[in-house]
Amino acid sequence: MSDFTPTEMMTIAAARALSNDDVCFVGIGAPSAACNVARLTHAPDITLIYESGTVGTKPDVLPLSIGDGELCDTALFTVSVPEMFRYWLQGGRITTGFLGGAQIDRFANLNTTVVGPYDHPKVRLPGGGGAPEIASNCGRIFITMALSKRGFVEKLPFITSMGHGEGGDQRERLGMKTKGPTRVITDLCILEPDPETKELTVVSIHPGVTREQIVENCGWAIKFAAHVIETPEPTELELTTLRDINARTKKAHQGDKEAA
Amino acid sequence: MAKIVSLAEAVGDNVRDGDTVAMEGFTHLIPYAAGHEVIRQGRKDLYLVRMTPDILYDQLIGVGAARGMKFSWGGNPGVGSLHRFRDAVENQWPRPLEIEEHSHAAMANAYEAGAANLPFATLRGYIGADLPKVNPNIKSVTCPFTGEVLAAVPAIRPDVTIIHAQRADRKGNVLIEGIVGVQKEAVLAAKRSIVTVEEIVDELNPPSPNSLVLPGWAVTSVAQVPGGAFPSYAHGYYPRSNAFYIGWDEIARDRDSFTAWIKENVLDAKPEDFAKHAGTKPARAA
Numbered sequence: 001m002s003d004f005t006p007t008e009m010m011t012i013a014a015a016r017a018l019s020n021d022d023v024c025f026v027g028i029g030a031p032s033a034a035c036n037v038a039r040l041t042h043a044p045d046i047t048l049i050y051e052s053g054t055v056g057t058k059p060d061v062l063p064l065s066i067g068d069g070e071l072c073d074t075a076l077f078t079v080s081v082p083e084m085f086r087y088w089l090q091g092g093r094i095t096t097g098f099l100g101g102a103q104i105d106r107f108a109n110l111n112t113t114v115v116g117p118y119d120h121p122k123v124r125l126p127g128g129g130g131a132p133e134i135a136s137n138c139g140r141i142f143i144t145m146a147l148s149k150r151g152f153v154e155k156l157p158f159i160t161s162m163g164h165g166e167g168g169d170q171r172e173r174l175g176m177k178t179k180g181p182t183r184v185i186t187d188l189c190i191l192e193p194d195p196e197t198k199e200l201t202v203v204s205i206h207p208g209v210t211r212e213q214i215v216e217n218c219g220w221a222i223k224f225a226a227h228v229i230e231t232p233e234p235t236e237l238e239l240t241t242l243r244d245i246n247a248r249t250k251k252a253h254q255g256d257k258e259a260a
Numbered sequence: 261m262a263k264i265v266s267l268a269e270a271v272g273d274n275v276r277d278g279d280t281v282a283m284e285g286f287t288h289l290i291p292y293a294a295g296h297e298v299i300r301q302g303r304k305d306l307y308l309v310r311m312t313p314d315i316l317y318d319q320l321i322g323v324g325a326a327r328g329m330k331f332s333w334g335g336n337p338g339v340g341s342l343h344r345f346r347d348a349v350e351n352q353w354p355r356p357l358e359i360e361e362h363s364h365a366a367m368a369n370a371y372e373a374g375a376a377n378l379p380f381a382t383l384r385g386y387i388g389a390d391l392p393k394v395n396p397n398i399k400s401v402t403c404p405f406t407g408e409v410l411a412a413v414p415a416i417r418p419d420v421t422i423i424h425a426q427r428a429d430r431k432g433n434v435l436i437e438g439i440v441g442v443q444k445e446a447v448l449a450a451k452r453s454i455v456t457v458e459e460i461v462d463e464l465n466p467p468s469p470n471s472l473v474l475p476g477w478a479v480t481s482v483a484q485v486p487g488g489a490f491p492s493y494a495h496g497y498y499p500r501s502n503a504f505y506i507g508w509d510e511i512a513r514d515r516d517s518f519t520a521w522i523k524e525n526v527l528d529a530k531p532e533d534f535a536k537h538a539g540t541k542p543a544r545a546a
């Protein structure tokens with residue numbers, strides 16, 4: 001398949017990061033699309049968990065909210081929110097957390113709280129929700145966001161959830177035993193933390209994208225790994241699966257127009 | 261024993277100016293009709309608590325009923341910002357809003373501590389995050405057995421918790437099904453509680469011995485308000501109106517269109533108006 005959008009490439013590249021054995025804590029939006037494409041293609045037995053308490057969910061349409069009825073209807077079981085965060089997340093049962101964010105820095109710290117000073121914000125964003133503890137308690141973290149200068153910034157105004165902090169071994173020094181962010185999937189390329197410094201570096205470039213485009217769309221002087229590969233383009237199955245679920249989702253969410 | 265009353269009586273009896281009020285429901289079973297009754301009765305200076313303040317708290321904040329809010333995620337799920345919340349925080353309109361911000365894990369633990377009659381909750385949380393720098397109610401505690409330093413937050417003890425549920429029997433025993441969120445903890449942590457329900461039945465008939473039931477002796481007031489969770493949903497009764505959530509973005513973006521919407525749909529409306537959103541089938545058919 002050669003006809004696909006950057007966003008489709010991003011979602012499919014993110015889906016490929018997941019495997020059948022993952023127990024995945026799913027964030028809403030782009031992560032949710034990627035996780036369900038994985039489930040509907042190469043990882044049919046993946047366990048998808050949403051923080052509303054739904055475990056082993058298999059939605060036919062993507063949820064608009066983290067607690068749509070579709071998630072509960074298709075889950076193996078549903079638990080209370082305290083149980084979700086205490087036993088399953090803090091208990092160390094989740095292999096992979098999948099997050100998005102408004103802003104990210106070179107060490108994969110995320111901001112979804114404020115732009116500007118906390119007490120007098122220029123823009124008040126929704127806040128962290130589950131992210132601070134998802135970031136520290138899941139075995140590893142994948143992040144998916146479109147690459148842009150507004151989103152990939154030199155310095156975050158606020159650290160909502162910690163990635164690799166100031167880099168190096170800061171996670172271990174703070175007592176964390178989990179890996180933190182191991183991959184960031186964007187619409188132009190895939191980034192992974194350098195093994196030593198933990199600075200995000202480009203390891204794979206999506207088909208048709210140039211190094212210049214990546215440099216121009218990143219707010220810091222982005223580095224490239226010694227060996228950079230080209231991301232395999234989406235297969236027909238991946239693309240059809242993504243487009244089908246997006247079409248079903250759009251229809252379902254706009255289907256109750258009488259509402260407002 | 262829970263009193264079965266009208267929604268107006270339930271709110272009149274239990275919600276007072278200045279109260280700390282938790283209206284819970286994690287996307288599901290959000291007590292919209294009760295929140296609207298709080299607005300209609302003109303309650304003011306409320307301190308609102310809720311993990312996921314969505315449209316309902318946007319409405320309470322926008323009419324100026326709240327002096328403060330404790331929360332962990334304040335957005336319109338899957339859509340974007342809460343514009344009335346943002347206007348209050350960014351521009352102090354219609355009044356300043358004092359905020360106390362936590363993570364979901366901390367809020368869930370804090371409700372559980374409240375229900376367990378403990379003064380605080382502890383969790384392995386906030387590591388490397390900035391919230392503890394701006395919220396003095398996030399502290400730490402050292403485990404007396406291992407020496408591990410853990411996060412500590414005060415228990416949540418609302419004056420009144422308000423929730424919506426599928427059904428109650430005539431003794432006020434309440435059944436909650438589906439995504440149950442933090443409602444049980446929020447009710448048990450509170451001094452008083454109001455539960456609105458889709459229907460009141462002769463026999464509760466919980467579907468399993470492990471069903472989530474709040475006994476009538478642990479609830480203050482029960483009011484029947486069919487459709488009372490709209491535009492959120494009641495599992496087994498009616499689905500979430502995602503179209504309403506998408507449409508709210510434009511209504512709330514502008515102060516005048518928001519105020520006009522509140523007048524038409526809250527101030528000039530009645531609890532019975534929610535009935536048109538109610539499903540016709542009881543949960544057991546699902």
